[in-house]
Amino acid sequence: MKFYPEKPDIRRLREIIQVFWKYQFGEFLGKTKFKERLFKPLRLYFRDPEMEVDASAPERLRLAFEELGPTFIKLGQMLSTRPDMVGEEIAEELSKLQDEARPLDYREVKETIEGELKRSISDIFRDFGEDPIASASVGQVHEARLKDGRRVAVKVQRPSIEEKIRKDIIIMKYLAKLVDRNVPRLRYYNLPGIVEEFERSIFKELDYYNEANNIERFRSLFADDDMINAPRVYREYSTSRVLTMEYVEGVKLSDILKSPIKFNGKVIAKRGFECYFKQIFIHGFFHADPHPANIIVQEGGILYFIDFGMVGYIDKDFRDKLIELLISIIDYDVNGIIEEIELMGIISSETDKEALKYDIMDLFERYYGADLQRIGNIMKEFTMPRMLIRHKMEIPRNFVLLVRAISMIESIGERLDPQFNALEIAQEMVQKLIIARLNPLNIFKVDMKKIIQLEHLIGKIPQTFIKGLQVIGEGTIRIELEHKNLDELADRIERSSNRISLALLASALIIGSSMVITAELRIAPGIPYIGSLGFILSFLIGLGLLFSILKGGKYH
Structure with a gap:
C-alpha cells in the first residue's frame, strides 16, 4: 500500500482550482460549501475569468483536464470508460482527450535508460533515435536497434512522473471527500470510490512490468493465429520504467x-x-x-x-x-x-x-x-x-x-x-x-482445480467408509435431532387436550342429567335431585372452559 501524507500540496491545489475556475466551473464551486470549507482556509479568492470559453460543460471539462496534465488526462481517460458514472455525453467527450506532451530532452532519456538497465546506452543499442516517434504525458517511445541488428521500440517513462501523480492523487482524495460531504446530489457518483479505482489503475499502468506481462499473455493466447499478434517483449532490456519491444512495421x-x-x-x-x-x-x-x-x-x-x-x-x-x-x-x-x-x-x-x-x-x-x-x-x-x-x-x-x-x-x-x-x-x-x-x-477437458478437488474427495472415501463400518459394528449409531419451538408446541397440544376432555365431560353430564331428569329423587317439589346437580356441574365446567379460552387467546 502506498503511503501518502495527509495534507495536500497547497500550491498545486491552488493551481487546480484556478484552472477549473478559468474554465467556468466557478459558478458550481460558489454555490456549494466549497466557498467556506475550501476557499477561505486556503485563501483562495478568484475574480471572474478574463476569458470566455465558448464550449459545452463536457468540452470545458476536457480542456481543463488537458491543461492540468498527466494525472488528470489519465483520470479523464478512465472516466471515458465509465458512462455509468459520468453519463454518455461526458464519457464521449473525455474519450477525445489528447495525451500529448513536449518531448523529453535526449539527455533525460539517456539517463533514465542507463539508470534502469545499469549499462551504457551504447553497450545496449547499435543505434538509438534521439527524437521520439511518439510522446505522451507519462512516457515516450524511441526507435532503436539492438547490437544484433533487431529493430525495437523503447518506451521510456518520464522522470519524477510517479511523484507528480502521487501528489495529484492526494489532492483528488482531499477534494473527493470534501465534495462527498458537502454536495449531497453528487454522492451518487461516489467520488472517493472513483479516485481509489483510478489510483489502482494508474499505478498499474506506471509499472511497465504489468504491460510486459499483458503483451506476453496476449501473444500466447493468439499464438496459433497468424492474423493476430502483438510485439515481442525483450525482458533483458526492460524494467518497471523502460519497456523494450519488437518494432512493428505497418x-x-x-x-x-x-x-x-x-x-x-x-x-x-x-x-x-x-x-x-x-x-x-x-x-x-x-x-x-x-x-x-x-x-x-x-x-x-x-x-x-x-x-x-x-x-x-x-x-x-x-x-x-x-x-x-x-x-x-x-x-x-x-x-x-x-x-x-x-x-x-x-x-x-x-x-x-x-x-x-x-x-x-x-x-x-x-x-x-x-x-x-x-x-x-x-x-x-x-x-x-x-x-x-x-x-x-x-x-x-x-x-x-x-x-x-x-x-x-x-x-x-x-x-x-x-x-x-x-x-x-x-x-x-x-x-x-x-x-x-x-x-x-x-x-x-476438466479444469485442473476440479481434478485436484475430486482427488481429495476420492482419497477421503475409504477412510470415511471404514469409520462408518466400525460405528455400525459397535452398535453405537446415535441420531441427533435438533428441534425448534417443540416445547411450545407440546404445551399447546396439552392445553387443547385438557379443554377437549372438559368439553366432553360437560357434554356427558348434560346428556346424563337429561336421562335422569325424570328420577323420583327431588330437591324440592318439581325439581329432580340428580338431574339438577348434573346441569349445575356442566354449567360450572363450561364456564371454566370459556374463561380458559378467553384468557389463553383464540388460537391457544
Whole structure:
C-alpha cells in the first residue's frame, strides 16, 4: 500500500482550482460549501475569468483536464470508460482527450535508460533515435536497434512522473471527500470510490512490468493465429520504467480510416470483431482500449495490437453468463436477458422486473432494424445512469470495459465496411461456441482445480467408509435431532387436550342429567335431585372452559 501524507500540496491545489475556475466551473464551486470549507482556509479568492470559453460543460471539462496534465488526462481517460458514472455525453467527450506532451530532452532519456538497465546506452543499442516517434504525458517511445541488428521500440517513462501523480492523487482524495460531504446530489457518483479505482489503475499502468506481462499473455493466447499478434517483449532490456519491444512495421488503423487504400476494409472489420469476440467470450482477457491508433495493420490484413496499459479480465462463470446474455439479445428474448443480468449480479431482488422488462422492450423497439446490427448499443444501455438509478442496478467495472470495447470495435467496423453487421458475426461465433461445448471430446477437458478437488474427495472415501463400518459394528449409531419451538408446541397440544376432555365431560353430564331428569329423587317439589346437580356441574365446567379460552387467546 502506498503511503501518502495527509495534507495536500497547497500550491498545486491552488493551481487546480484556478484552472477549473478559468474554465467556468466557478459558478458550481460558489454555490456549494466549497466557498467556506475550501476557499477561505486556503485563501483562495478568484475574480471572474478574463476569458470566455465558448464550449459545452463536457468540452470545458476536457480542456481543463488537458491543461492540468498527466494525472488528470489519465483520470479523464478512465472516466471515458465509465458512462455509468459520468453519463454518455461526458464519457464521449473525455474519450477525445489528447495525451500529448513536449518531448523529453535526449539527455533525460539517456539517463533514465542507463539508470534502469545499469549499462551504457551504447553497450545496449547499435543505434538509438534521439527524437521520439511518439510522446505522451507519462512516457515516450524511441526507435532503436539492438547490437544484433533487431529493430525495437523503447518506451521510456518520464522522470519524477510517479511523484507528480502521487501528489495529484492526494489532492483528488482531499477534494473527493470534501465534495462527498458537502454536495449531497453528487454522492451518487461516489467520488472517493472513483479516485481509489483510478489510483489502482494508474499505478498499474506506471509499472511497465504489468504491460510486459499483458503483451506476453496476449501473444500466447493468439499464438496459433497468424492474423493476430502483438510485439515481442525483450525482458533483458526492460524494467518497471523502460519497456523494450519488437518494432512493428505497418500502417496504423487510424491512418487507414482516413485513406483506406491498399487494404480490404471488409476483411479487417470482420477480423477485428472476431478477435475481440475471442478475447472477451473465449479467453476472458481483452485489450481494453481498441483505439484505432493502437492497432497496426500489416500486408495481408495482419492485425498487431499495441499499448497494453489497460486490459480487462473476465472469469469463466461470468463469461458463460455473458454468452447466454448475448444469445438472449440475438433471440430478442427479454425474459432471458432479465434472468441473465440477475445471475450476473447486475440487478437484485429490489428491482421491479416488470418495469425493467418494459424498458428492455422499448430498447428493442428503438434499435429495431439496422441499429440492432450493433449489439454494443443494447449492452451499452445497461451502463447508462438512467437505467442504473431507476432499476437499482450495479454494473461490474469489467462489464463496462468490455461494452466500451465492443462498441468501439463495432464503430471502427462500420467505418471500414458500410455493410458491417456485428450481429451476424456474433451469431456465427456463438454457434461455433455451442458446437464446441457439445463436442463429446470436451467431456475429458476438466479444469485442473476440479481434478485436484475430486482427488481429495476420492482419497477421503475409504477412510470415511471404514469409520462408518466400525460405528455400525459397535452398535453405537446415535441420531441427533435438533428441534425448534417443540416445547411450545407440546404445551399447546396439552392445553387443547385438557379443554377437549372438559368439553366432553360437560357434554356427558348434560346428556346424563337429561336421562335422569325424570328420577323420583327431588330437591324440592318439581325439581329432580340428580338431574339438577348434573346441569349445575356442566354449567360450572363450561364456564371454566370459556374463561380458559378467553384468557389463553383464540388460537391457544
